[in-house]
Amino acid sequence: EVQLVESGGGLVKPGGSLRLSCVASGFTFSDAWMSWVRQAPGKGLEWVGRIKSKTDGGTTDYAAPVQGRFTISRDDSQNTVYLQMNSLKTEDTAVYYCSHPGRAAGPLWGQGTLVTVSS
């Protein structure tokens, strides 16, 4: 089955860190460019960043609000993409989704994991 499954969300204090994971199945993960998207409570969708495939350089891009605090990485041997979030702020509270946007049959999304940043 083609799917993405996120995990690692939870409650963290401002200034803290959290690492999210997204496990892929049903497609050739090593060829995929992967993205993270978030949605704050009651708000719209916000792109967080992406990582290219290693064959395309494996480089990353980030949205301005998370640049320098968040890091996306991948482990192709585990079909997993990660989102390391440091120096978390209350405004980072959101459901975080991973996505495989460049799939031939259209973007694939996971079901999301909730991150709550609160003291």
Add this chain to the structure above:
Amino acid sequence: EIVLTQSPGTLSLSPGERATLSCRASQSVSSSYFAWYQQKPGQAPRLLIYGASSRATGIPDRFSGSGSGTDFTLTISRLEPEDFAVYYCQQYGSSPYTFGQGTKLEIK
């Protein structure tokens, strides 16, 4: 950064009516990397249309997408009760990938 602006912000229609949702880009977007999503409360976004006009797997044919360049449209030919939700457009051809702010389709 490509800014996507959706209109209207809210659309009030009755079941059986036709819905037309618009998404305008601040600069030209590759049609190959343009999508529409439906989202209901508490659920992940559901892919409706990709490549500007291709329906995703399992999407009813009352949903159709069109457009190119800077103007894109999602049309729902005859609204069913389950179609009332929030709809988002997205471009994923140019980083940063961006979303429209959403159109809420509500029952009149």
